[in-house]
Amino acid sequence: MKPTLTLAAVAALVAFGAGAQDRADWPSSFTIATASQGGTFFAYGSGWANMVAQELGVTGAGEVTGGPMQNMALVHTGDAAFGLTTLGPARESLEGENPIAPGLQMTNACAMFPMYQTPFSVTALSSSGITSISDIPAGARIGFGPAGSSSDTYFPRMMETLGVAFERRNGGWSDLGGQLQDGLLDVIAFAAGVPVPAVSQLEVQTDINIIEFTEEEQRKILAAFPVAPFDIAASTYTTLEAPARSVAMWNFAIAGCDLPESFVYEAVKATMEDNARMVSIHNSARSTVFENWDKNNVLMWHPGAARWFREQGADIPDDMVHGG
Template sequence: MTKTLLAALATTTALAATPSLAQDQDRTGWPESFTVGTASQGGTFFVYGSGWANLVAEELGISGGAEVTGGPMQNMALVHTGDAAFGMTTMGPAAESLAGNNPIAPGLAMDNACAIFPMYQTPFSVTALSSSGITSIADIPAGSRIGFGPAGSTSDTYFPAMMDELGVEYERRNGGWDDLGGQLQDGLLDVVAFAVGIPVPAVSQLEVQTDVNIIEFTEEEQAQIIDAFPVSAFEIPAETYTTLEAPARSVAMWNFAIADCSLPDSFINAVVDVVMSDNERMVGIHQAATETVVENWDKNTVLPWHPGAAAWFEENAGADIADDMIYSAN
């Protein structure tokens, strides 16, 4: 694979003034700078990833920032090849990548990307303009133009198949979340199918500018999707959006931060400590970080743990991580 970072740098680099953490720690082998692969602007991966990149850079005194990417599949590839130190992925794309089914490099088992901490669940939700009259999945007319997010993203990987499962006929469109939200508002799309941490910035912006319908699955649709895909039941809380008057029935998939497995244990341990030791600051970055808590370490059933991260969770969360789930270069 060409070792080229495929997307432009997204955020200003966070240059730390005085590192407040791990000052006395052995920094042998630590990188001088790092990037975090996120996703498109307007999505939760971008906001969340930019925030924790800057937080880690500030606390550890290392230059770091986020990078716009195509999302979980590309992040697995970038981290596996060492083109990015860190990334963010969803468990479905992670499993596909480990099995050699990543469309970026078919047949390549991407086993150099290690889990380092739990992020949050990604709900699958559908948004349409109120003026469209679409209030349910069954209301979506045949041939509707549906935006599924960036090509290769979690949404683009799973949501079209979910729509197929539910019998929806559609024209498939791809793009960044901000762009798709704008197209929906301008009448160029009929529906946007979001698989992004909540609140989705693009949906929150739409609510300010126009009337939207946030469409939930019926109980039967939810059960049908859970039976067919690696997701679990989820409810989008009513307080997530001003449009919602009650929780919205959905499904969701877990997200984890990942790292190049060859990075020093002490570096990864320090990174995890920064993120997991101050949940209030993480929630200040994005509300989805309410799920970035130590109790959720066990939601990773797919990726090998980086040894430095495993040690942190074993020491601070009483995690019982099986030996065969901890990465070993041997």
């Protein structure tokens, strides 16, 4: 008597064959370009790499890099499959203004999913008497964070837009916090996830002012830069008694535009359908949700990512999808 297969067994074999076919052009491993160790990008990206590797059965890991600008270059050239970037540096990279390769339009980096916002905030010692942007004196020594960071790239331009004349200083956030406390800086202009550890440490040790933008200042910045309105919640710092008006720049995960559609689709699906796990990797992933898909107005979407978001109801136009 010949053995027979049940309908369920036949269906399973068909599904297996289709899955194997879908994976035929998948990479055997992948890297995610993140940033320096100790930063949010590195923690988020390394944890996300482990998650995707486990879910897809493909070896993957986070890679230490110089941050958003370098990540655009690494993904564009294919040296990294995935990366993390900020929409401001992404726009400059697309326009050929990435300092890593001036003139090269990095159009082979496509959007995967929204990550979280990076707010821009200003801090000064209370003893300085600086309580507003307009109080910052001409020639003030302002710390803008690590050289080449999103903060160092955009905050000096924002200050110039608001008419502030300053001396530019760079360094790690903790180091700049110490310089502010020692009187070597007048102001620190932060672009980092909140609460910024350096600010939290400062307010324990001394009295500080966390300076918000006026409505007019916020409008000027929104008109000139790829940022969105943002309020720093009063609960973020003990110094704040009410939300502080600010702006923020969205961070997005990116993929090489020529990666297989099914590979990117499954990576996005694994990420977006388990937010609790993403939040366990880093609290900022509370913003890594479907509803924030429309924050991308800079990058073309990877076809695999666009497919998943469209299945959930996202109205992504064809001219924003790579090859669409």
